[in-house]
Amino acid sequence: MTEVDERAGKRVGWVELYFDLVFVFAVGQVAHGIVADPHWARAAAALGLFATLWWTWIGFAVLYNRRGDDSRVADRLFVLAGTIPCGIAATQAHHVFEGHPAIFAAAMAGVRLILAAAHRWPRAGGDQRRIGWGYAVSAVLFGVSAVLPHYGFLWAFALVQEAGFLLLGDGRNRRRGERPTRAARWRLMLTPPRDPNLAVDSAHLAERFGLFMILLLGELVLTVGTAALERPADDLGYWLALAGGLVLAGALWWVYFSSAVEIYERMLGYSGGNPALAYSLYAGGHLMPAFALLLMAAGVNLSLHESPPHAAAWFTTAGLTIYLAGTRVFATGSRHWYFTLARVAALAATVNLALLDRVLPAPAVVLVIAGWAVGAAAVTAVIRQRTRARLGEDPVAFLRQVADRRRIEPEGGGRTEGGGRPEGSGGRTEGRGGRTEGGG
Template sequence: MSDGNGGKRVGWVELYFDLVFVFAVGQVAHGMVAEPHWSRVAAALGLFATLWWTWIGFAVLYNRRGDDGSVVDRLFVLAGTLPCALAATQAHHVFEGHPAVFAAAMAGVRLILAAAHRWPARPGLDQRRISWGYAASAVLFGVSAVAPYTWAFWVVALLQEAGFLLLGERERPRRGERWRLFFAPPRDPSLAVDSAHLAERFGLFMILLLGELVITVGTAALERPADDLAYWLALAGGLVLAGALWWVYFTSAAEIYERMLDFSGGNPALAYSLYAGGHLVPAFALLLVAAGVNLSLHESPPQAAAWFTTTGLTMYLAGTRSFAAGSPRWYVGLARIATLAATVCLAFLDQVLQAPAVVAVIAVWAVLCAAATAVIRRRTLARLGDDPMAFLREIADRRRPVADERR
């Protein structure tokens, strides 16, 4: 599909595909709730990253060559839902130390992606390198299903996917030219990404991840009596927190990312920085927040509940660059660090308040952060204008005297 301005729209089959991934990432969040320890969070992050890059593969595939009216493209996406659904049902076995079926499913997904990129899409679009890359990943995931050190194979597979999928052109930047390369259109037009489609694609997926938090809060209502005032406090706090998280991303960040990518002519390296790699941390942070709120709604919440919630909120604020004002002043950076540190430390409130009250306080703090973010980003959007390069040069010029003063 295409919008009125020539940008591609998210296809209906992509939305259907996302439903499978909602189930998969939900299993990751449930894994953290089942055993609320930081070692489980680390394992969940690795599992989420594996699912994330699988989803990225289909998002980039459809962005570069997809046509919602093409039977072949739709069949490839629908075929991908089968092994992805199998992986979703096996996610909890990965936490238990039995990753074989999950790894085999991931290998199957990558065989489909390899075939999809090998299939001729349109004249001038050569994606054989990507096809061979996914074939190599399929082998690595397949071997990991029967070999020890499973995670090592997965890490190698994901790192090489990150290299070939969006960073197709390599050029060593000269000093001071990094941003110029980010905003230069790719020499090979077939490598360009559609900024409107990618922005909408990631925005919709972030909404679905926020839905995990809403579902967590709503499901708990089925298990608590109507006269439990503490629960209703947590319910209101959880929904307010979800709304604040939505506000932080969708009122300005999504527009800033899309505008910068559009200005670059669909530069793949910038797309990687802003979306594929840049959204990994805030996306996982939403699951960590959902797990924390879920635990807070238990009758006997563990101590990790508050820490999961505040750590997830901190990761989300940092990952979405909420307080990045583009100022060279040292005290601005110090204030940003202090705000993030204060966000984490809200978890200490569980020493004096009950879990529902802690959720409510965190929600109020998130609202204040969202308000501050709105002010900062409104100014950033005004300064960004229609020429992000001029904005970045302005920041660089303002930082240079400060660096000279420090010397």
């Protein structure tokens, strides 16, 4: 397989990095909300709040991916304008937990008005204007929710319709009379969109999500540092928690950046920037692992308190389990039942590490969890090395196994050529600024 040039291609803009800093402040308040009231009901509310913020961030990520340019003043101004309502929303996150979402909802409406204006800019095409109208509808829904008691339903509807017009695939790719099976949907995900304006830049999207995951990992590191500062220096628990938290963050970094980020980018590149695949891998696929980082940050923070609640260990292990499941650490691609059983057993063992808090102090539990995460990272290194090799040989077969381990049969001439690419795809692989001819 020809190596892809890593130095060329669209890069993340400086204004995007600035926006992410402001946005991470907002999602950091979600983690602090869990620490303030460590119960599962609060964690569930935090997930809903995080999803609302997440799709707001997705809107700017997709906007800049498709048509953003740091050299254009208007593009930079739209992103900078978005930091103002996002900053306001960050300061109001705790009020949402208390049942007073008015200002937060108004801020979310303001963000979507900015996104609607950005997509309706005069040089935008018909597809961009359609997205602009969708964001205008979301702005109305969030605005109305500021004065209604049952705001959650309106927020959910707004987010679902945003997901529909932002990254879902081109329905024209589906042939008449074709049964909309899961196999057919996943096969179409490797087909480039007919409208080039709908394609996403795989290199930029991979880099943008990778940088955002780094910032979320930073929330865990900051939690360890700030919480440990409140403990006396001669306390053994201080050093155990400090070491465990940093080792845990490093292991989580290894799990994602040593293999997962490369595999996701390659798969999206093989598809020619298919928006439906981008939705599956990034917008939807990263939601739970990203929230898991905040849940672990809250759990580690609580573990460093003088009298840590019983939920502290469970937040940490549940977050680690969600993260490992979301990044598919133990997914081997094998169809044998015993591999599936081993994967389920490993995830069950991960979440049940919280039971150790009955016999060990909380900082020691954090250290044990960190050691378990290191082991998972080691397993990842072995499994993903084989996965990367199989991806280069036959991306269609790889996607089939990643999706649901069902055999995708070619339909109506959809046979594969040149290393497993769908016929008609041209055998071209878009990578980080480069391309590989001949299907890899």
